[in-house]
Amino acid sequence: MKFYKITHDRPSCIGCGSCEYEAPKFWKLDEEDGLSTLIGGKSDERYTTLEIDEMDYEENKNACDNCPVNVIRIDEMK
Template identity: 40%
Template structure:
C-alpha cells in the first residue's frame, strides 16, 4: 500500500496525527504534518506501508479537510 502526501498544501490541522500518530506527526519547524518514513520527490512525499496500516491511514485521509492524502494499492 502506498501513501501519497502533498505536504506543500498542508494547513496543519492535525487531524491525520489524531487518526494515526505512528505515521503522522506535526513539524515544530513549520506547523505542517510530516509523513513518518516518507520519501520526498519534488513536492510529493510517499511511503510504502503494510496492509495493517490501511484502516488508520484511510481514516487520516478522510479526515483531511484539504484532501491531500491519497491511499493506493
C-alpha cells in the first residue's frame, strides 16, 4: 500500500471550488472566507497537510491537477 501526503497552501487559494468538485470528501469551501479547506488536515501558519493512502489518491490527484493556481501538492511518502 502506498501512502501520500497532501499539502495545501491555503493562503494562496483563490476559492474556485474545483478541488471540492473533484474530491468532495476531502475539500470544502469555507463559508466564512471562501477558501478551500482540506478536511481533517493539520494546519500550521501557512500549510495544511493530510496523509492519505492509495485508495484516495486518484480523486486528490485530480483536485491537484485541476487547481488553477497550483496550491495543492501531493508527495508519495517513503
